[in-house]
Amino acid sequence: MTIPSPGGPAGGDQASAVASLGASSQVQADQARISWRPSRHARRLLTLAVAALLFALVTRNPALAGVAGPPLLLLGMARVNGNGRPERLGIRVGLTATRMYEGEPAAVDVSVADDQHTARWSFEPGRGIDPGSAVAVNGPAARFTFEIPRWGKRAVGTVTLSLHDRWRLTEGRVTFTLPAVDCYPSPAVQRTEVVLARLPNRLGEHRARVPGDGTEFNGIREFVPGDRQRAINWPASTRRGRLQVNTFAAERSQDVVLLVDATTDVGTPGESALDLGLRGAAGAARAYLNGRDRVGVITYQWGGVRWLAPSLGRRQLYRIIDVLLNADTGYARGAVFSRLPRAALPPGALVVALSPLLDGRFVEALRDMRERGFALIVVDVLNTQPPVRRGFADVAARRVWQMEQQAIRFSLRELGVPVVPWDGVAPLDIPLAPYTRRPLVTRR
Amino acid sequence: MTTAQQPQTPPDGSAPGQATGPARPAPPRTGIASAVGARLAAMLLGAASIAWTATPLVHKGAAQFALTIAIIAVVAGALRLAFTDIPQPEDRYFLPGYLQAWLMFLGLLRTVPWEEVAVVALLWLEIQHPARPWHTAALGAGLLAYLLTTHIAESGAEALPLLRGHVKPLIAGACLLALAAGFAMIPTTSPGAGSAILRVLAAVAVIAAAALVLPG
Numbered sequence: 001m002t003i004p005s006p007g008g009p010a011g012g013d014q015a016s017a018v019a020s021l022g023a024s025s026q027v028q029a030d031q032a033r034i035s036w037r038p039s040r041h042a043r044r045l046l047t048l049a050v051a052a053l054l055f056a057l058v059t060r061n062p063a064l065a066g067v068a069g070p071p072l073l074l075l076g077m078a079r080v081n082g083n084g085r086p087e088r089l090g091i092r093v094g095l096t097a098t099r100m101y102e103g104e105p106a107a108v109d110v111s112v113a114d115d116q117h118t119a120r121w122s123f124e125p126g127r128g129i130d131p132g133s134a135v136a137v138n139g140p141a142a143r144f145t146f147e148i149p150r151w152g153k154r155a156v157g158t159v160t161l162s163l164h165d166r167w168r169l170t171e172g173r174v175t176f177t178l179p180a181v182d183c184y185p186s187p188a189v190q191r192t193e194v195v196l197a198r199l200p201n202r203l204g205e206h207r208a209r210v211p212g213d214g215t216e217f218n219g220i221r222e223f224v225p226g227d228r229q230r231a232i233n234w235p236a237s238t239r240r241g242r243l244q245v246n247t248f249a250a251e252r253s254q255d256v257v258l259l260v261d262a263t264t265d266v267g268t269p270g271e272s273a274l275d276l277g278l279r280g281a282a283g284a285a286r287a288y289l290n291g292r293d294r295v296g297v298i299t300y301q302w303g304g305v306r307w308l309a310p311s312l313g314r315r316q317l318y319r320i321i322d323v324l325l326n327a328d329t330g331y332a333r334g335a336v337f338s339r340l341p342r343a344a345l346p347p348g349a350l351v352v353a354l355s356p357l358l359d360g361r362f363v364e365a366l367r368d369m370r371e372r373g374f375a376l377i378v379v380d381v382l383n384t385q386p387p388v389r390r391g392f393a394d395v396a397a398r399r400v401w402q403m404e405q406q407a408i409r410f411s412l413r414e415l416g417v418p419v420v421p422w423d424g425v426a427p428l429d430i431p432l433a434p435y436t437r438r439p440l441v442t443r444r
Numbered sequence: 445m446t447t448a449q450q451p452q453t454p455p456d457g458s459a460p461g462q463a464t465g466p467a468r469p470a471p472p473r474t475g476i477a478s479a480v481g482a483r484l485a486a487m488l489l490g491a492a493s494i495a496w497t498a499t500p501l502v503h504k505g506a507a508q509f510a511l512t513i514a515i516i517a518v519v520a521g522a523l524r525l526a527f528t529d530i531p532q533p534e535d536r537y538f539l540p541g542y543l544q545a546w547l548m549f550l551g552l553l554r555t556v557p558w559e560e561v562a563v564v565a566l567l568w569l570e571i572q573h574p575a576r577p578w579h580t581a582a583l584g585a586g587l588l589a590y591l592l593t594t595h596i597a598e599s600g601a602e603a604l605p606l607l608r609g610h611v612k613p614l615i616a617g618a619c620l621l622a623l624a625a626g627f628a629m630i631p632t633t634s635p636g637a638g639s640a641i642l643r644v645l646a647a648v649a650v651i652a653a654a655a656l657v658l659p660g
Contacts, residue, residue, distance in 0.1 A: 040595075040598075041591070041595040041599075043557075043560070044557070044559050044560055044563070044591050044594075044595075045588075045591060047557075047560040047563055047564065048563045048567075048587055048588070048591065051563060051564045051567050052567060052584070053648065055567050055568070055570075055571050056648075058571075059571045059575075061571070061575055061577075061580070061628060062577075062624050062627040062628040063575070063576075063577040063578075063580035063581055063624050063625050063627075063628040064567070064570070064571070064580055064624075065624055065648050066580070066581055066584060066620055066621045066622075066623065066624020066625060066627075066628075067567070067580065067581070067583065067584030067587070067621065067624075068648075069584075069616075069617050069620030069621060069624065070584065070585075070588050070613065070614060070616075070617025070618070070620065070621065071588065071591075071617075073613040073616055073617050073620070074610065074613050074617075077613050118601070120599075120600075136600070138600060138601075164599075164601075166609050167609060167610070168595065168599065168601060168606065
């Protein structure tokens with residue numbers, strides 16, 4: 001799997017992407033048992049021969065018996081020459097990737113170790129798999145490209161090998177079920193980060209307000225014994241007549257917890273609130289992990305809450321996406337975040353919630369979290385509204401719904417929780433811009 | 445369903461089945477014209493077989509019924525070949541009525557063995573006419589050509605290599621057709637049912653002998 005460049009994996013030349021898929025890793029290779037049987041063509045020839053012979057005997061017409069001659073000759077010769085049909089054949093099936101992002105091309109490679117028969121491969125894509133090339137290919141080796149337009153665990157489908165003798169009257173057939181692949185949500189573009197004003201005392205890359213051993217200039221103070229001589233600021237010392245040393249800002253990291261609301265999935269499939277939430281969470285996870293922050297994830301979903309404790313590194317990104325992939329839409333049974341262990345929600349962590357704010361209990365949980373002193377930012381991923389209808393009751397209901405949504409967002413802002421709308425198309429940096437320019441100060 | 449031809453050996457030159465490198469993406473088949481040509485040829489051969497068998501028109505119930513069945517079967521077979529590339533959708537529960545009807549029609553086209561029905565109907569139509577040996581032999585050649593062309597059209601096989609492999613049995617089959625027609629033209633020395641059956645059995649024996657003797 002390749003990490004898509006900012007802008008999404010769907011961009012770029014599709015043909016060049018397919019050409020650069022590279023070698024496949026073997027997922028299945030064995031001596032497959034082939035079942036041989038007469039082909040459709042053979043059955044037709046047999047029908048012609050039997051019908052002609054039957055009519056010849058009934059009508060006592062030798063000319064009709066002659067009609068049965070050519071098909072019987074063909075069938076007989078195929079039978080005589082069919083002794084070399086192998087019972088088992090070496091077949092290799094490989095996939096270029098078992099984990100991929102939405103819209104990222106992948107391929108199935110198939111080959112058979114047999115040059116005696118004419119081989120034909122046909123690919124039956126599974127549900128939610130878009131074939132990117134021909135789905136039926138003649139030859140001993142073939143490559144079928146495909147892509148998955150929407151995240152999830154998907155069964156790639158089946159590949160069927162049909163072998164024919166030189167007369168194409170006998171065919172051998174074997175079908176392979178391809179393994180399921182994980183399709184990850186395409187991460188949103190995010191280059192900047194929201195940084196807390198108060199950072200935990202842990203080495204990182206964010207400039208803290210307190211002096212430390214970082215590289216960014218913080219100020220000047222008088223020299224005290226023990227200071228390093230290389231830190232002496234000679235121009236300032238000359239002006240003041242006493243030795244002055246440069247001080248530098250400490251560099252710290254922060255804990256970031258991504259909170260994904262999977263209780264409601266409204267909108268068009270592929271652009272729904274849950275799609276946006278998962279893509280936003282994946283993009284944010286990548287951005288904060290690139291900034292050497294510890295990132296964890298909590299999904300609020302059917303069956304309660306799933307969480308992954310904050311940690312560092314590229315491997316954590318895939319762990320987070322794996323947790324996101326298991327997000328199960330449905331009615332949450334009122335999970336309470338106060339019951340989460342300290343490891344899942346460390347004190348002083350920055351919480352980035354991605355939610356359409358349609359579930360009242362999720363909103364209550366956010367308020368509860370804010371009252372416990374967490375720094376919260378809500379990315380509003382609701383990008384759909386009830387349909388416009390002309391009836392008075394419909395118009396009134398739509399208006400009430402809109403006012404209710406505005407009230408929810410207003411109440412959160414009043415609590416000091418920024419709510420930023422995101423349409424899923426623009427980079428996440430744009431709605432978060434007011435909070436990425438300076439450290440986020442949280443009132444307790 | 446889209447079809448394509450693939451090189452017979454893996455692009456890295458290794459033996460088939462041991463290919464570890466990426467196989468080349470399958471190039472499209474020689475052109476859509478080749479597929480269309482084979483389908484058109486199958487339809488024309490079917491129509492020609494009907495016309496050949498139906499003339500002169502016989503105004504008997506069985507003959508007209510056989511002719512109707514043959515026409516329906518040949519047309520349905522041609523439609524099946526023409527609609528080969530149309531895929532069946534995974535979910536058909538929420539489709540509108542006209543689409544469901546269309547899919548049902550496609551399913552019917554793909555389920556019934558139309559070519560077999562056409563062959564039997566044409567042979568039945570042929571026996572409604574008075575005995576005409578050379579006409580019947582030509583019909584046999586036409587029906588075989590119809591089945592071969594249908595097979596080429598639906599399998600995507602290259603026509604020339606396939607026919608090249610069939611040359612010997614086809615020549616032998618043509619000889620058998622001529623021989624059987626000749627048998628049928630010999631006037632019976634002693635009239636009666638027994639002599640006619642003997643001639644048929646002789647023709648069958650020649651066919652069996654040829655099938656056993658002819659090398660592969």
